[in-house]
Amino acid sequence: MSFIHANLIHLIAALWFVICWGGYTRYASWKGRDTACLASVLHLYREDWMRRMLLRDNRIADASVIGNLERNASFFASSTLIILAGILTVLGASERAVSLLADIPMVQQASQGMSEIKLLCLALVFVYAFFTFSWCMRQYNFAAILVGSAPMVGERHVSEQERKAFAARAARVISMAANQFNFGLRSYYFGMTMLAWFVSPWLFMSMSAGVVFVLYRREFHSDVLEVMVYTPTEAPMPEVNKEVS
Numbered sequence: 001m002s003f004i005h006a007n008l009i010h011l012i013a014a015l016w017f018v019i020c021w022g023g024y025t026r027y028a029s030w031k032g033r034d035t036a037c038l039a040s041v042l043h044l045y046r047e048d049w050m051r052r053m054l055l056r057d058n059r060i061a062d063a064s065v066i067g068n069l070e071r072n073a074s075f076f077a078s079s080t081l082i083i084l085a086g087i088l089t090v091l092g093a094s095e096r097a098v099s100l101l102a103d104i105p106m107v108q109q110a111s112q113g114m115s116e117i118k119l120l121c122l123a124l125v126f127v128y129a130f131f132t133f134s135w136c137m138r139q140y141n142f143a144a145i146l147v148g149s150a151p152m153v154g155e156r157h158v159s160e161q162e163r164k165a166f167a168a169r170a171a172r173v174i175s176m177a178a179n180q181f182n183f184g185l186r187s188y189y190f191g192m193t194m195l196a197w198f199v200s201p202w203l204f205m206s207m208s209a210g211v212v213f214v215l216y217r218r219e220f221h222s223d224v225l226e227v228m229v230y231t232p233t234e235a236p237m238p239e240v241n242k243e244v245s
Helices: 002-006 008-031 038-053 060-092 094-102 112-148 160-198 201-220 223-229
Strands: none
Touching: 008 112, 008 160, 008 201, 038 160, 038 201, 038 223, 060 112, 060 160, 112 160, 160 201
């Protein structure tokens, strides 16, 4: 109980962090069901991609795109392991790290036990990120298998309904992999905010709310979303130069 009373503000900051992260994840999933956002709009593009893939005999470009997406997830998974190794190294020398933080101005002092808890929480965030990126890689592998098993153009025994069902299924698998990649990126965003926890719990709470605002703007009100949603319905009329006599 004495530890809780001495570090109450830090525990409140950690709870606020969890609420911001989990709450935004829930909110984005709920709002994206009936509102245009990056996830929902990109899923429509993936469905168009899979339908057009079924009209091509050569699917090398499609397999290459999926391979590039998988390599992006692999890069972040490898980077996460490096970050975890650094966190565990600092955790092994937590006493020296606390003394170094004490010499930095504007840093609120914390006990060694509280500093170790902060490092463990930071490690848990990146452990979660590693699992999401690794699961994303596996799902892109599944998508590559689906592309390899896609029916060819000249197969007469495959009905049009089966082709549409396959395109929807393949697009759904790719979207699920992209969602896991998005979850991993959010882990990086919120993991960076935890660095502010070592400075001040108040700064930590402010940064957590700021990340939610940034994510919301990018997901639901970004310029790239406006470009992807906008589709001109009419061709622009040519300008006619009129001479005035």
